[in-house]
Amino acid sequence: MGVFGKLGDTFVDLSVILWDNGIAILNLLTPKLKPGQVVPEGCPGHNGRWPEYVPPKEGDSRSACPMLNAMANHGILPHDGKNITFKELNTKVRETFNFASSFCFFVPNFSARFLNKSYAKDKFDLEDLSLHADNAIEHDASLTRQDKALVADQGKPDLELVHGLLKEATGKMPDGSPKLTIPDLSRALAKRRTDAKRTNKEYSESFFHNTFGSANSSTMLTIFGGRVDDLTPMLTEERFSEKWEPRVLDRYGLTMAKFNGTVIPVASGVKKYQKEE
Template identity: 75%
Template sequence: MGIGGTLVDLSVMTWDMVIALANLFTAKLAPNQVVPRGCPGHRGSWPEYIAPKPSDSRSACPMLNAMANHGILPRDGKNITFPELNHKVRQTFNFAASFCFFVPNFSARFLNKSYASDRFDLADLSLHAENAIEHDASLTRQDAALVPDQGKPDLQLVHDLLEEATGKTSDGATLLTKSDLSRALSKRRADARKTNPHYSESFFHNMFGAANSSTMLTIFGGRVEDLKPMLEEERFADHWQPRVLDRYGLTMAKFNGTVLPVERGVDVKKYQ
């Protein structure tokens, strides 16, 4: 990454902090008004779910795949612009504008594409490389060295993850907690080290793995009833809406308050 990329990242981090401060001093959104009026998912009304065809392109990310399965992104998962991904993800999940620029811009970088003018397919995001997003020991996918097609969830892994849930809401719904997620990541990394002869791990990929997983606690509030259709079918639960009520969306600064404790709680040695 050159000086230009570093300056862009620093600018985005500053932007993110401004948004985080603005969220502190503005009223929260109403729970049924998180997705903007006129956008797919407003008041929990999602477009029709259609399972992907074999020819469709899908990524290792259940949330992006769900957007394609519901027609929010192109249903075939192809020929998407990075700004389109930015705007659609923000509308759908209530991530902050800074967050929604940073990740697609980072993706364009590792794909050696132009954020402003190039296009990509969802499967492109599953590039398994040192500087890319896709990583070993995913909680919903077998490692790429074992299963090259990262577009489909491994249902046994999903089952094992949801079985870790120990939390409860006041109305008795089952929740994944930070400690549950740390434990699931610990077990998954320990197992991946044993079963994948090409297993690779780095601080960068561990943090990305913790971040990807932590969306289950932030955007989905940890609710297993909502996570089950998302992780198994890559489908929005009926009437579901994002759990983040911050007026300007979930910032990276606030998100790290979940990611860092989850990653600190990982103890692979306990399961080796």
């Protein structure tokens, strides 16, 4: 990419940050959405009514992201996980999980960049997002996948890792059911990174990948509210639980600005627990 291309990307990123901050302010000034009405009317999942879950079959494309895979498994994205436009991903993620429009543009646009594709014109398969590269979003020490150097197929969860993560939950919902907390995630990430370094001779990490790993994990606390009852089918089967809806009630969706209020404490906690080991 030339200098002008990089300057263009920087301008877009700065514009998205300003856009995101504007949405964050709007969310503060407008009423919250009512439970049951988070997914827009007419969209899959409205009032907790999700399309039928169909597990992936041989030849279907899946990513390292349980949430995207669940969308394909329920037919919100193409069930085969192939030939998806970045614009389609933007719209469907916005409707399904109540991320802000700024957030839903930024991540697909960033994905198009590291895949050397056009956000406006090109298509991708879900497995393309599992590209293991310094500038890509797939990373070692995932909480739901073994490292790509050990397991090439990143489209399937490692159930031992998932169950180990869910057992970390120390919080409680009002009904007494388990709930993951910020310290739980920080502790799990610290342990996972330590274990991955020991078992994967090709292990690599960077500030970017560690930050993305903390952000990826933080969706469990924001979009899912840390509720283990909802996270269990999502992480083990990549399926929405019955009557589930996003736990973010902000009228214009979860912004990156607000999301950082969870990501930063999670990432800081990882450093704390790593020092204690």
